[in-house]
Amino acid sequence: MIKPRGRRIGLIRLSAIGDVCHAVATVQALQRHAPEDDITWIIGRTEAALVSDLPGITFIVFDKKQGLTAFRNVLNEIAEPFDVLLHMQVSLRANILAAVVPAKAKLGFPKHLSKELHGMVVNRRVPMPETPHVLEGFQHFAYALDVPTFAPTWSIPISEADQAWVRERLTAQKPYVVIAPSASNAERNWLVDRYAALANHLQYRGYNVVLTASPAPSEVALAQQITALAGSNIINLAGQTTLKQLLAVVADATLVVAPDSGTAHMAVTQNTPVIGLYAHSNPNRTGPYRFQFLTIDAYQKNLQHLFSNSAKSNKWGVRLKGAHLMEDIALSEVIAKADEVLSEAPNPSDHNS
The missing domain is CATH 3.40.50.2000 (Glycogen Phosphorylase B;)
Incomplete structure (x- = not known):
């Protein structure tokens, strides 16, 4: 036809x-x-x-x-x-x-x-x-263009080869949580010691922790710092994945934790829960869609602090600048949100039973 x-x-x-x-x-x-x-x-x-x-x-x-x-x-x-x-x-x-x-x-x-x-x-x-x-x-x-109102859905192909690549590296019996620590701008990264403490907590709960990042030297170095500080058996894939392999990694994850980054939005396309860590950009505009209720939002507080009642604070989507803004995201907040998500996930001890 x-x-x-x-x-x-x-x-x-x-x-x-x-x-x-x-x-x-x-x-x-x-x-x-x-x-x-x-x-x-x-x-x-x-x-x-x-x-x-x-x-x-x-x-x-x-x-x-x-x-x-x-x-x-x-x-x-x-x-x-x-x-x-x-x-x-x-x-x-x-x-x-x-x-x-x-x-x-x-x-x-x-x-x-x-x-x-x-x-x-x-x-x-x-x-x-x-x-x-x-x-x-x-x-x-x-x-x-006259398309009726629709709820967003995604169908992005992942090849068998890319899925096999993930299986070869993540074949442990335990499910895993992805921490993607790097944003495109380093000042939007969370603190190294807090990432490490979060990783230790997740492992204590019975989950493997997988670090992902681009091959950029600064991102690989951040992942190495987290791994060294955590002192636990983190699976560090920073700089080792193609975008398709990364998509396969987040597709099989129980949870993703990330600042404002492409990895967070890739996880959304796979319906994997995402805890977004936001202090510089408005999560109501750029947060992980579907999972904005999981976002740790330090943006609103910083917006008011930096601009008070100025007109700029009313401009939709204004990006904030500041090397210390991410310090306003407490470790306890992120752990509590992760526990909330993981409490509804299958018990890691039942993964292979």
């Missing part, structure tokens, strides 16, 4: 990992609603490694390291103008890209959620609430 011709839909969401995870839910809702549409996603090179095998989507990789060549390469892969371009990013680089990508209609964010000349490169603004979670903002792009 010949597939009926639908709309040619382009989508720009280059980065970051967490935002790409949010975007997947919207893209797959579009596919379910109108499977005849052709969707092309322009995406960053790193992020493509996680989702470029999503079925039914054409991916064009934008490699920012190539400079101007990256823009030319994208244009060379677009055979004809899109009917609709969903411009789902407000960074200057993404806005420049949206300006040159040919499309009959270019949909973007409303004024109160825009910056970096976003409004100049779109010809239709998508109505959104004043204070949406990032994922909910993305949903409104689908609603603008």
Whole structure:
């Protein structure tokens, strides 16, 4: 049967990992609603490694390291103008890209959620609430294309090879908790001694503890510091996983504990509970979706302390800066929240019975 011709839909969401995870839910809702549409996603090179095998989507990789060549390469892969371009990013680089990508209609964010000349490169603004979670903002792009209201779901392929890689390294009888200690900015990391104490507590409860991180030297070093300080048999996978292998790791975890990071949002796509540790960014905007009720939120307190009654404190999603803000997240808070989640999980001693 010949597939009926639908709309040619382009989508720009280059980065970051967490935002790409949010975007997947919207893209797959579009596919379910109108499977005849052709969707092309322009995406960053790193992020493509996680989702470029999503079925039914054409991916064009934008490699920012190539400079101007990256823009030319994208244009060379677009055979004809899109009917609709969903411009789902407000960074200057993404806005420049949206300006040159040919499309009959270019949909973007409303004024109160825009910056970096976003409004100049779109010809239709998508109505959104004043204070949406990032994922909910993305949903409104689908609603603008007549997709009915939907609850976000995800289906990101994990190969048998990646699942086998995890089984080879995590074959112990006990279930495990993932601690992903690193955020993209080091000041958003929790304290080393508190991570180590949490790991010891989790092991006392009968769980293995798995550390994950990117190959960045600072992230690998942080994981090594936690392992040394904990003095227990932590499984340190920092710097050893591909994004797909990391997805397989969090998919089988009982719980993930992480600051504002891609790993936290990857866990959400696998329906793995996440305790988010937030002091610099608003968890109501960027917290692990579905699991915001588990978040330890030091952001609201710090927002009021730093800005008091200034107008900036009323700007949705304002990021805070400060090397000591994460100190406001107490070890006891995180342990209590972890115990709450684990009390509803199967007993580790019953894992192989």
